Amino acid sequence: MIIDLRSDTVTKPTKGMLEAMMSAEVGDDVYKEDPSVNELERRLADMFGMDNALFFPTGSMANQAALKLHTNPGEQVICDKYAHIYNYEGGGASFNSGISCKLIDGNRGMFTADQVKASINPPDFYHSPLTSLIAVENTTNKGGGACWDFEELRRIREVANEHQLGYHLDGARLWNALAFRNEKPKQYGELFDTISVCLSKGLGCPMGSVLIGNKDLMKGAIRIRKILGGGMRQVGFAAAGGLYALDNHLDRLHDDHKKALDLGKALSQHSSIKKVEPIETNIIIFELKPHVDETQFLNGLKEHNIQIIGMGSNKLRMVTHLDYSDAIHQGVLNILKSL
Numbered sequence: 001m002i003i004d005l006r007s008d009t010v011t012k013p014t015k016g017m018l019e020a021m022m023s024a025e026v027g028d029d030v031y032k033e034d035p036s037v038n039e040l041e042r043r044l045a046d047m048f049g050m051d052n053a054l055f056f057p058t059g060s061m062a063n064q065a066a067l068k069l070h071t072n073p074g075e076q077v078i079c080d081k082y083a084h085i086y087n088y089e090g091g092g093a094s095f096n097s098g099i100s101c102k103l104i105d106g107n108r109g110m111f112t113a114d115q116v117k118a119s120i121n122p123p124d125f126y127h128s129p130l131t132s133l134i135a136v137e138n139t140t141n142k143g144g145g146a147c148w149d150f151e152e153l154r155r156i157r158e159v160a161n162e163h164q165l166g167y168h169l170d171g172a173r174l175w176n177a178l179a180f181r182n183e184k185p186k187q188y189g190e191l192f193d194t195i196s197v198c199l200s201k202g203l204g205c206p207m208g209s210v211l212i213g214n215k216d217l218m219k220g221a222i223r224i225r226k227i228l229g230g231g232m233r234q235v236g237f238a239a240a241g242g243l244y245a246l247d248n249h250l251d252r253l254h255d256d257h258k259k260a261l262d263l264g265k266a267l268s269q270h271s272s273i274k275k276v277e278p279i280e281t282n283i284i285i286f287e288l289k290p291h292v293d294e295t296q297f298l299n300g301l302k303e304h305n306i307q308i309i310g311m312g313s314n315k316l317r318m319v320t321h322l323d324y325s326d327a328i329h330q331g332v333l334n335i336l337k338s339l
Helices: 015-022 035-048 059-070 092-097 113-119 150-163 174-181 185-189 221-227 236-248 253-268 294-302 326-338
Strands: 052-056 076-080 100-104 131-137 166-171 194-198 209-213 273-276 283-288 309-312 315-319
Touching: 015 236, 035 052, 035 185, 035 209, 035 236, 052 059, 052 221, 059 092, 059 131, 059 166, 059 194, 059 209, 059 221, 092 100, 100 113, 113 150, 131 150, 150 166, 166 174, 174 194, 174 253, 253 273, 253 283, 253 315, 253 326, 294 315
Parallel strands: 076 100, 076 131, 131 166, 166 194
Antiparallel strands: 052 209, 194 209, 273 283, 283 315, 309 315
């Protein structure tokens, strides 16, 4: 059996989720006639206290649609140097929206309101791109699953209001942040103009993300989804998995977080490991000592059927998830001790 800790996207639907998917009532979502999709969108909009929601096949597409909704070609989005929209969406910001990214040198993917202020281009200085959007990512993927301080997010909202900027949340792993911080979705709905949430990571669905926002912005979302090729037909089978996950998979995120802490402790005691980044949720990023060969270390794990991911510069990543059971976890801990 392969123990796959590369990402929380590798999960398979549970038996209960499969049953919900196979019994889903479906229709043509391009005509907005799929009742399961409509219910998922309605439920998430209500959960976050926002006006509208729209189902997308992927989180990258949901984020790219949000960038397009907030900006015009030639403008600029402020984000962290670790941001997913900058590093891991194929250059979509420039390709799809014709915008550039103003990168902030934050802490583990998180920045401050003061840093945002310093990054805003003067609107009357026509030599530089017009700043139109602030984008944050919670939890931060490249930052090791770190969770933002909500009060800092609130201060950034004040900066956005002062300078009339849009405010987007890439909430691919927001569910993990909500569990860790004991926060409520409506807190975020009150703060952001648009929020993308992923169903196929911590919640264990086979696909799908949802973009949630206020009606003035979201009225153009379905057109942008169409332009990006995201119109789907009887996709209620997938939406039903999302509905099942909202009912059954939110509370169990704490289990993933605890297992991540256990792995981090075991790694920190390993002679080959230089440093383990602080762990809050389900992502563990650690750095090998300079004399340790990354490929050799990865191959050592593969000999025990454990797959993890290399991030470059001798940094490696593990991610706990729904399919990483207690029994498998104990086995991995034993392997790390003996490796």
